Amino acid sequence: MEAILATTAFALTAIGLYGLLTCRHMIRLVLCFNILEAAVLLAIVLLAYRPEALAPLVRDGEHAYVFPLPHALAVTAIVIGASLTALMLAFIVRIYKSRGTVYIDELKEWRR
Amino acid sequence: MTVFAGHLPVFLIALPLLAVPLLYLIDRLGANSRNVALLFYALMALAAGVPWLPGFPAEVVAEIGGWPADIGIELRLDALARLFLPVVGVIGLLGTVAADPGEATGPFYPLSFLLLAGSNGLILTNDLFNAYVFLEITSISSYALVGFRRDTRGFESGFKYIVVGSLASVLLLWGIAGLYAVSGTLAFSRFAAALPAVPGRAAVAAAVLVVVGLLTKLGIAPFHAWKADALAGAPRSVAATLAGATVSAYFVVLVRVLTTVPGGIGFGLRPATGGFFMRLSAYVSEFVAAGIPGMLILLSGASIIVGHLTALRQTRLSRLLAYSSVAHFGYIIAGVAVGTVPALAGAFLHAVHHAFMKAGLFLFIPLAADSAERDRITSLTCGRTAPALVGSAMIFLTMGMVGIPPAAGFASKWILVLETARAGAPFAAILIALGGAIALVYYLRLSLAAVGRTRSSSPRRSPADVRVFAAFLVCAGYVFVAFWATDLLAGIAISVAETTLGGGG
Numbered sequence: 001m002e003a004i005l006a007t008t009a010f011a012l013t014a015i016g017l018y019g020l021l022t023c024r025h026m027i028r029l030v031l032c033f034n035i036l037e038a039a040v041l042l043a044i045v046l047l048a049y050r051p052e053a054l055a056p057l058v059r060d061g062e063h064a065y066v067f068p069l070p071h072a073l074a075v076t077a078i079v080i081g082a083s084l085t086a087l088m089l090a091f092i093v094r095i096y097k098s099r100g101t102v103y104i105d106e107l108k109e110w111r112r
Numbered sequence: 113m114t115v116f117a118g119h120l121p122v123f124l125i126a127l128p129l130l131a132v133p134l135l136y137l138i139d140r141l142g143a144n145s146r147n148v149a150l151l152f153y154a155l156m157a158l159a160a161g162v163p164w165l166p167g168f169p170a171e172v173v174a175e176i177g178g179w180p181a182d183i184g185i186e187l188r189l190d191a192l193a194r195l196f197l198p199v200v201g202v203i204g205l206l207g208t209v210a211a212d213p214g215e216a217t218g219p220f221y222p223l224s225f226l227l228l229a230g231s232n233g234l235i236l237t238n239d240l241f242n243a244y245v246f247l248e249i250t251s252i253s254s255y256a257l258v259g260f261r262r263d264t265r266g267f268e269s270g271f272k273y274i275v276v277g278s279l280a281s282v283l284l285l286w287g288i289a290g291l292y293a294v295s296g297t298l299a300f301s302r303f304a305a306a307l308p309a310v311p312g313r314a315a316v317a318a319a320v321l322v323v324v325g326l327l328t329k330l331g332i333a334p335f336h337a338w339k340a341d342a343l344a345g346a347p348r349s350v351a352a353t354l355a356g357a358t359v360s361a362y363f364v365v366l367v368r369v370l371t372t373v374p375g376g377i378g379f380g381l382r383p384a385t386g387g388f389f390m391r392l393s394a395y396v397s398e399f400v401a402a403g404i405p406g407m408l409i410l411l412s413g414a415s416i417i418v419g420h421l422t423a424l425r426q427t428r429l430s431r432l433l434a435y436s437s438v439a440h441f442g443y444i445i446a447g448v449a450v451g452t453v454p455a456l457a458g459a460f461l462h463a464v465h466h467a468f469m470k471a472g473l474f475l476f477i478p479l480a481a482d483s484a485e486r487d488r489i490t491s492l493t494c495g496r497t498a499p500a501l502v503g504s505a506m507i508f509l510t511m512g513m514v515g516i517p518p519a520a521g522f523a524s525k526w527i528l529v530l531e532t533a534r535a536g537a538p539f540a541a542i543l544i545a546l547g548g549a550i551a552l553v554y555y556l557r558l559s560l561a562a563v564g565r566t567r568s569s570s571p572r573r574s575p576a577d578v579r580v581f582a583a584f585l586v587c588a589g590y591v592f593v594a595f596w597a598t599d600l601l602a603g604i605a606i607s608v609a610e611t612t613l614g615g616g617g
Binding site for chain 2: 013016020026029031033035037040043044045047066069070076077080083084088091092095098099107
């Protein structure tokens with residue numbers, strides 16, 4: 001189980017990085033970041049995983065429970081990722097309105 | 113005093129955060145939020161100086177919610193924080209004072225306070241994941257501020273900055289997850305105990321990811337390509353804040369990571385020693401064997417070379433200054449990488465001096481250029497408010513950047529050259545010294561172009577002009593005073609370096 005999830009996390013990272021290097025469409029770049037983000041989140045949640053354990057809501061103190069701290073980290077990272085995505089999309093909307101393109105290699109201002 | 117001191121780290125983060133919605137509300141209600149914002153920012157800059165008052169404890173630890181560092185988050189106002197808090201506060205204040213009223217509308221001041229809260233948090237936190245959160249608060253508000261000129265160039269700069277910055281954040285998060293996985297802790301002060309003195313491969317790989325993420329945020333070659341675009345597209349006052357204050361906060365986190373995670377600096381590993389005339393391949397392999405310090409010193413050398421040579425080819429002042437920043441952070445990282453107390457002190461001193469010099473030169477642009485768009489070096493003048501004074505202050509600041517006495521940049525650079533050579537990195541020392549020679553060429557070109565020409569058009573003087581003028585002169589004044597106070601400042605930097613290295617190793 002853990003091996004499968006860890007492999008998935010690395011595979012998602014590879015997909016995200018490949019996409020970042022090859023995509024020209026800015027919204028696809030944002031999606032690649034979301035994939036990269038999901039990969040790290042998977043890895044962080046995997047740190048908390050214990051076999052046969054339940055959610056960390058201790059009532060009777062008898063059953064094994066997963067480690068709660070990485071879950072807190074993951075929730076925080078999700079919030080940050082959402083605000084980053086929102087800001088990136090806002091930039092893309094503004095660029096589209098002023099230049100009429102969503103392709104990153106058609107942006108010329110950087111080369112002046 | 114003690115009761116108050118115990119809460120100061122919390123106030124330094126909570127008060128700017130509180131100002132964010134308040135200023136936004138004031139702005140939405142139609143009132144002018146600028147004066148409120150400036151007053152409050154000035155108070156925050158003063159509060160950042162409070163730890164220097166006599167009688168203030170040497171180290172204040174605030175456990176948030178009463179949880180100790182192994183399960184909770186700790187804010188720690190130590191010597192390093194005490195040195196850099198006022199730098200971030202004062203330069204942020206100068207940048208905010210100098211903001212162009214035409215650009216500083218709507219959420220501009222709330223974002224400035226978000227940037228301040230994030231930077232203060234970065235400097236104060238003792239928790240790696242908490243540092244990541246503050247890093248993102250700082251970065252996201254700076255992405256938004258870079259796009260604040262609301263023209264095409266601003267948006268495109270902002271987008272490029274956000275793409276590179278987010279990639280750095282992902283690397284950093286991977287590294288943080290890895291360090292947490294191998295050590296079981298996130299507190300800086302606990303890494304040394306939780307990891308073996310010679311860390312395993314997984315720990316080193318995780319630490320390298322964290323360091324590379326932070327180097328990208330700092331703009332060290334080869335991760336520097338965003339810097340010129342971001343700083344050239346940003347409003348000038350924002351560029352001054354980013355190039356002076358925000359990078360200082362990132363630098364503090366880098367130092368904390370390097371001095372607390374085994375395999376960083378101060379853990380017995382040193383960059384390569386030996387003669388300069390060895391074969392290059394042998395030299396490189398020796399750096400690689402030295403682990404993270406070796407990697408840092410190679411990257412610092414690359415930054416110095418790439419930064420200066422690219423700056424030489426720039427025709428726009430903002431891009432020239434950005435590439436010069438790349439080179440200067442190369443100097444600073446070289447001092448950090450060799451990891452001796454005096455070299456680290458030199459790096460701290462140069463980080464502080466560089467922050468003021470670079471902020472000052474970015475504030476020179478609105479004084480010297482006719483419009484925000486035209487910062488071509490050949491079209492610059494010395495402005496219409498006291499051109500002789502502005503010109504000589506600008507030349508003085510460039511002397512600081514090159515490293516000519518009596519400007520403060522000379523003293524810190526001198527320490528860096530001496531101490532990197534003494535610690536066995538003559539390669540770095542030679543590059544730092546040679547870098548000054550290249551910098552002399554492009555800063556001379558700037559001085560020759562600007563001096564002697566006053567602006568003839570648009571004789572009306574705006575109040576914003578006076579504020580930029582004042583902020584610019586404060587930076588130049590600091591660089592002048594700091595040179596004559598070198599003994600005092602170097603003593604402070606050495607005690608900070610001793611505490612920082614002693615705390616980790």
